[in-house]
Amino acid sequence: MTSIPVPPFPDDIPTHPLLVIDYELLKAREKAEIDRLWEAATTLGFWYLKNHGIDEEVNGMFDMASETMALPMEKKMKYEQGDDGVSFGYKAAGANAVDASGVLDTVQFINIAKDDALAWPAQARRAYPHTVNARMDHTIQPFVEKSIRVTDLLLGLFEERLGLSLGALMTRHARWEWSGSETRCTYSPPNPERQAIGAHTDFGSLTLLHNRLGGLQVFPPGSDSWQYVKPIPGHCICNLGDAMSILSGGILRSNIHRVANPPGAQGLLHRFSLVYFTRPGNSVVLRALRDESAVIAAAVAATPEADRENYDTGATSLDWFTRRIKNQRIANRRGPETWMASRGMEHTEHTAVKV
Numbered sequence: 001m002t003s004i005p006v007p008p009f010p011d012d013i014p015t016h017p018l019l020v021i022d023y024e025l026l027k028a029r030e031k032a033e034i035d036r037l038w039e040a041a042t043t044l045g046f047w048y049l050k051n052h053g054i055d056e057e058v059n060g061m062f063d064m065a066s067e068t069m070a071l072p073m074e075k076k077m078k079y080e081q082g083d084d085g086v087s088f089g090y091k092a093a094g095a096n097a098v099d100a101s102g103v104l105d106t107v108q109f110i111n112i113a114k115d116d117a118l119a120w121p122a123q124a125r126r127a128y129p130h131t132v133n134a135r136m137d138h139t140i141q142p143f144v145e146k147s148i149r150v151t152d153l154l155l156g157l158f159e160e161r162l163g164l165s166l167g168a169l170m171t172r173h174a175r176w177e178w179s180g181s182e183t184r185c186t187y188s189p190p191n192p193e194r195q196a197i198g199a200h201t202d203f204g205s206l207t208l209l210h211n212r213l214g215g216l217q218v219f220p221p222g223s224d225s226w227q228y229v230k231p232i233p234g235h236c237i238c239n240l241g242d243a244m245s246i247l248s249g250g251i252l253r254s255n256i257h258r259v260a261n262p263p264g265a266q267g268l269l270h271r272f273s274l275v276y277f278t279r280p281g282n283s284v285v286l287r288a289l290r291d292e293s294a295v296i297a298a299a300v301a302a303t304p305e306a307d308r309e310n311y312d313t314g315a316t317s318l319d320w321f322t323r324r325i326k327n328q329r330i331a332n333r334r335g336p337e338t339w340m341a342s343r344g345m346e347h348t349e350h351t352a353v354k355v
């Protein structure tokens, strides 16, 4: 599927510009580039990353996604993630709500735990369809390894800028600790009427997203509308999730986003996307690290009293993740309150309503 040409993203549709950050310059510790990363991370919390070196593995992952999604439904359902708040495995279309009124999503996922990719050929967390197993060692493992390498560099840079000691974030994302970190392939058929994925902030720390078609939209701070983020070949879209916002006392931004039908002629195509989510180790308590950084302590002190409790959740990463996944599942829905119970750091005025 990598060679199928796609119609271009329309040029008459407004898009939200993101800063383009060069991974090679970050690796070389170029101060000007690290400054731009910091600007992106503390304003919108989204940026493009070029020269990440994952392209070949990304192509293989898209092939794995189409092979997996083409399996008969009863095969895929054998690996369904279930309703208990675990996200590894397959998710069928319509298993999650996209808003408080309970409208159903249109997206399918295959989510593969970082712990399974690294443990292969042993099984850590769960079993997967043969289309996944067949590509574990030459596609999925290298993709996960490279995604971890990129993520570790970014976490190290954030540690420094946040005034944390060396390893303060890294040890909270240790590769050996079981976590919700996973790679996800998404598939959604054309549907101009419905959202593929409802408005949300990401649950974990850092997301690396490889998009070929449009459809991703952000709701920028201070804006009054959803805006598309245009895919750029060879550039991944990075964004920060709730855990980084909480650990940093709100200095790093976890911005709300969703997936709508791709615009223009792209809207007639079947959409696949590929994500690597880094989430803290299961045991990590989600609270601002104010006792480890004067910068973070000052940020929390400057937060309005009513919002300060957001930075001391009392939840472990596992609790946080399980609650959010579980309460999105339509099978667990009792009413709008179930959707609200799935919420994290979303700016709530934009999340419960259809905009």
Ligand SMILES: O=C(O)CCC(=O)C(=O)O
Residues within 6 Å of the ligand: 184, 186, 197, 202, 209, 211, 215, 216, 257, 258, 259, 273, 274, 275
């Ligand atoms: O498919 C996309 O463009 C974004 C997916 C996403 O936001 C997610 O899976 O959390």
Ligand SMILES: [Fe+2]
Residues within 6 Å of the ligand: 200, 201, 202, 257
């Ligand atoms: Fe997301």
